[in-house]
Amino acid sequence: MTTARTLKLNLGPQHPSTHGVLRLILELEGEKILSCEPDIGYLHRGMEKMAEGLTYIQNLPTVDRIDYLSGCFYSELFCRTVEKALGITISEKSKIIRVTLLELNRIASHLLWIGAFLMDLGALSPFFYAMREREMILRFFEKLTGQRMMYNYFVFGGVRKDIDYIEDIAEIVRVLPEKIEDYEKIITDNPIFIQRTRGKGILKPETAFNNSITGANLRASGVNYDLRTTDELYKGFEFSPVVLDGKDSWTRYKARIMEIKESIKIIEQGLDKLKTCGKLEQKLINPLNIKLPEGEYYSEIEAPRGLASIFIKSTGEDKPYRLKWRTGSYYSINLLRELLIGEYLNDAIAIAGSLDIILPEADK
Amino acid sequence: MNIEKLKSIIEECELENDKITVKNKLHEVVNFLKTQLSFDMLKSITAVDLGDEIELIYNLFSVIDEEDALLSIKVKHEAESISDIFSSAKADENEIYDMFGINFLGNEDLKRLYMPENWEGFPLRKDYIQDDTRLAWNDNGENA
Numbered sequence: 001m002t003t004a005r006t007l008k009l010n011l012g013p014q015h016p017s018t019h020g021v022l023r024l025i026l027e028l029e030g031e032k033i034l035s036c037e038p039d040i041g042y043l044h045r046g047m048e049k050m051a052e053g054l055t056y057i058q059n060l061p062t063v064d065r066i067d068y069l070s071g072c073f074y075s076e077l078f079c080r081t082v083e084k085a086l087g088i089t090i091s092e093k094s095k096i097i098r099v100t101l102l103e104l105n106r107i108a109s110h111l112l113w114i115g116a117f118l119m120d121l122g123a124l125s126p127f128f129y130a131m132r133e134r135e136m137i138l139r140f141f142e143k144l145t146g147q148r149m150m151y152n153y154f155v156f157g158g159v160r161k162d163i164d165y166i167e168d169i170a171e172i173v174r175v176l177p178e179k180i181e182d183y184e185k186i187i188t189d190n191p192i193f194i195q196r197t198r199g200k201g202i203l204k205p206e207t208a209f210n211n212s213i214t215g216a217n218l219r220a221s222g223v224n225y226d227l228r229t230t231d232e233l234y235k236g237f238e239f240s241p242v243v244l245d246g247k248d249s250w251t252r253y254k255a256r257i258m259e260i261k262e263s264i265k266i267i268e269q270g271l272d273k274l275k276t277c278g279k280l281e282q283k284l285i286n287p288l289n290i291k292l293p294e295g296e297y298y299s300e301i302e303a304p305r306g307l308a309s310i311f312i313k314s315t316g317e318d319k320p321y322r323l324k325w326r327t328g329s330y331y332s333i334n335l336l337r338e339l340l341i342g343e344y345l346n347d348a349i350a351i352a353g354s355l356d357i358i359l360p361e362a363d364k
Numbered sequence: 365m366n367i368e369k370l371k372s373i374i375e376e377c378e379l380e381n382d383k384i385t386v387k388n389k390l391h392e393v394v395n396f397l398k399t400q401l402s403f404d405m406l407k408s409i410t411a412v413d414l415g416d417e418i419e420l421i422y423n424l425f426s427v428i429d430e431e432d433a434l435l436s437i438k439v440k441h442e443a444e445s446i447s448d449i450f451s452s453a454k455a456d457e458n459e460i461y462d463m464f465g466i467n468f469l470g471n472e473d474l475k476r477l478y479m480p481e482n483w484e485g486f487p488l489r490k491d492y493i494q495d496d497t498r499l500a501w502n503d504n505g506e507n508a
Contacts, residue, residue: 044478048463049487209404209427212452225427298423311410311421322488326408334455363478 005029011348013042020359024336024352028345036340036348038333043363051323056082056156057287059320064150066325067361069112072098072105073303074325075154076233077310081299082156085292085314091282093274094158095233100169100270101141101153103263107176108137109304110256110263113356117253118187120353121196126187133179140168156290158282163274170271173264180260188254197249201339201351204247211338212331215306217355220255221247227302236273237266249354256356291318305329305356329362383421383434390437391444391470394422398449402426403433406446409456411464413490414438418464422446445470463488 012023021042027034047066051059063078064071076098083090090098115130138148143165145151153160187193203213205221218225219242226241228234242258244251292314300309306328313322332355339355340348386393397403403424410421420443422435437443445468447454457468462477465486476483485492 041476041478046487210451212406212408212450212455223427225430230430307407309408309423311408313412322410322412324408324410330459331452331455334452338451 006034009345013039020357022333022352022357022359024340024348026340026345026348031345033340033343033345033348036336038336040330040333040359040362043360045360045364047325047364048323051320053319055318056290056292056320059323060155060287061150061152064152065360066327066364067303067305067329067358068149069109069358070105070304071150071152072102072154073301073308074310075151076102077299077301077308079154079156080233080301081297081310081312082290082292084299085295085297085312086156086285086290088157088285090158091280093277093280094282096270096273096277097159097163097280098154099233099237100163100267100274101151103266103270104137104140104169104172106304107260107263107267108134108141110260111137113256113304114183114187114253117353117356118193120349121193123187123190123193126183129179129183129186133176136168136172136175140165140172143168155284156287157284159280162280166271166274169267173267173271176264177261180257184257188257194250196347196350197253197354199248200343200347201249201354202247203335203339207335207338211335213306213328213335214331215302215304215328215356216242216255216259217252217306217332219243220251221245227300227307231302234266237269239266249350252354252356289318291316292320300326303328305332305358305361325364327361327364329357329359330364332357333362383436385436387437390422390435391446391449393435394424394446394449397424397433397435401433402428403431404428406450406452406456407432409453409460411460411466411488413464413488415490418466420460420466439466441465442467442469444468447471447473462486465489 007028009026009028010023011026013021023039025037025039050062060078063074066074111130111134115127118126141151142148145153203221205223208218208221222243222245224241224243229241239262242255242262244255294314294316297312298309300307308328309326311324312320315321336352339351343351403426405425405427407423407425412419417438417440419436419438424433424435443466445457447457454471454473457471458474458477460466461468461474462479463486468474
């Protein structure tokens, strides 16, 4: 209830920091937030309904668009589920290519987040730096797949074509570590940045579990849960999940910076493997008459914004009977109801930004 | 997942394809899983329109044991809300309300989420209107 002493404030739907259209209805007493009601749905494209009307190969190009910053992950998820249902195993080299591209995609996604997050806080230069490095990755993807964001590169049974331009990836992993050092010099110990993020938006593990928060947000609250450690695809790759115990916005930033470093390690291993494994051999199936056997199929993957999963129910026809996506951002937005209470209005953007929310992913 | 432990509190549950099917007392079962068997996260709730009824699949997860539990219940128009057990259920139930029109008893915050407030029908139901004039691409109400 809005009383005479409280003020209802609409934050959004258009705001430069929301990377999409998110509306937060805040109730304020002075500058203190009493309640927060997120309103989403501005980017709803009906992905799940659309999927029911398309065959599996027709669905394949649409799945990248669930989240335009990490399209590879949703392609991988969809391909993996269809492969699992049809009992196809993919070749060793396809697996290595997939892991390498997934991690490159993760870095690109995290870089954009770092730039956008710092811009939320009023620092414009890191955005340009982050975009500059992200551009290298996007250029590589453009060369390889013809697309900068919606790659449509993974297909049922492997990848569309053999990987090329490996020297570009080598250049990216050579240049990136020193650039990350630069970011750390500018951002990590910056007193203004610390003032705006340290101790703000404390996310306790219990609250995170209760709100189904996963990914880097959960790991920055001290919980060691990274799906990649148990993922079949990542078998043979050495890396250690980033687990930090700060629970605040600053730690969530630090966790993502460290995750980029871990991803670079994985890509380096992928490059070494790619050099020795020769030409791509894979047996692709005819995509025009794919019919999944009757049943329910479920897969999940560690996407940049937390656990992403897909559920397909098939009745034995060439189209899915029901397809459901679970995306990390949807739950992060709903977490704001709890996380913003008692915080100040000028911290609201910083806290919402630190959760890495992407609206098309939440709206599906 | 120890189904025997679960059977001790509720008799009408069956296990098929790693999915526990319950007929009622959903709230009680979820509460038991959370408090007694440490399933502390609700990954998602999936709704599937089976024609005459709607199946709700609850995917619970134990972070400590890294173990999943699938819980299934078939409902018509109403279901028990578990939003007092898991906060994230509020979001899932709202999405299902918007897309399938299931009324979750005990969840006060149900509202249209993706669809406009005055929208009629629930898009992900199989009997959703096909020739909807609101989706017409020209003034004559023609549909693609």
